[in-house]
Amino acid sequence: MIPRKTGLILALDVDWDVDKSAAFLRGINDLIDAVKIGWFQLLNIGPWGIRELVNKVGKYFLADLKLGDVSHINEYVIRRIHDLGINGIIMHSVAGKDNLTGPVRVAKELGVDVYLLVSMSSGGELYDANLEYNVELGVELGVSGFIVPATKPNVIRRVRPMVGGGYQLLSPGVGAQGGKPGCAIANGADFEIVGRAILTSPDPRRTTLDFIDLIRKPSC
Ligand code: O7M
Numbered sequence: 092m093i094p095r096k097t098g099l100i101l102a103l104d105v106d107w108d109v110d111k112s113a114a115f116l117r118g119i120n121d122l123i124d125a126v127k128i129g130w131f132q133l134l135n136i137g138p139w140g141i142r143e144l145v146n147k148v149g150k151y152f153l154a155d156l157k158l159g160d161v162s163h164i165n166e167y168v169i170r171r172i173h174d175l176g177i178n179g180i181i182m183h184s185v186a187g188k189d190n191l192t193g194p195v196r197v198a199k200e201l202g203v204d205v206y207l208l209v210s211m212s213s214g215g216e217l218y219d220a221n222l223e224y225n226v227e228l229g230v231e232l233g234v235s236g237f238i239v240p241a242t243k244p245n246v247i248r249r250v251r252p253m254v255g256g257g258y259q260l261l262s263p264g265v266g267a268q269g270g271k272p273g274c275a276i277a278n279g280a281d282f283e284i285v286g287r288a289i290l291t292s293p294d295p296r297r298t299t300l301d302f303i304d305l306i307r308k309p310s311c
Contacts, residue, residue: 092204092235092259093125093151093179098276098306099299100125100153100261102286106135113147115295120150122299125179127284129155138175145176152177157208158194159183165194169203179204181238184225185218188232195232204235209250212240212264222246226253236260236281241270244278244311251279265302272302273309 093100101123105112116126126148132141133156145152154177158165165182172180180198182191184207191207198205207229210218218225229237236259239247250260259282262275266288275283285302292298 093153093261093282095259095281096124097122097303098282099123099302100127100282100284101289101299102127102129102155102263102284103290104129104131104286105290106131109136109140109143109147112136112144115290116144116148116150119289119296119299120148122296122303123150124282125151125153127153127155127181128177129157138171141177142175151179153179153181153204153206155181157181157183159186160190162190162193165190166197169194169198169201173198173201173203177203179206179235181206181208183207184209184228185221188228191228191232195234199233205232206236206238206259206261207234208238210238210240210243210246212242212268212270215240219243219246222249223253226250230254230258234258238263239275239280241265241275241280241283242268244274247275247278247280271305271309271311273305273307274311276306277309277311 209225241262242264260280262280263284264270
């Protein structure tokens, strides 16, 4: 589980080298609960660059690979992600029970948290048509939590009572995609995921502090 202090997760979608990313993270390290990395960083600094970044920064790292392959491939990826020192991974729930059961078990053995994507901040209509099924599958498998979009507060409000308090809800789509800062958490999420609004800010620390203020005092 992601340790929660501020409720903010940074989506580090940048093509910077390790030193520039580490310097940026150091500037806001005390204000964020986790760093979400994905294809931008993986394809630009490679797996060993990610391992170096993880070691330098000392934060909860979440790999957003939206993993959804067949079981043995998913298991391989989770093992390699663990080798890089990453703490959690995001998987596609539509991969289905047969492709998720083994990988979630392997992740648990390794101490890697699995977060399941059950709705998307844009599109994702097949996801929304099967929300209950995918959330129940995640609960049955014993994942750590779910990705629920800030742009669809009604989805957050539906998922929270389905899972109760034992699962973490992570909400992307805040800021650049139109989700109002603070409102995903006000609607039942645990964390808001923010990328461009912080990454492109002329004063990222100030902007991050503003997001935290709005999480503490939302106006939705
Ligand atoms: O704040 P942004 O719009 O710059 O970035 C949003 C981040 O959230 C970006 O890293 C996306 O990959 C991610 N995201 C979505 O934008 N929409 C989704 O439906 C799901 C995710 C996500 O985090 O999935 C795990």
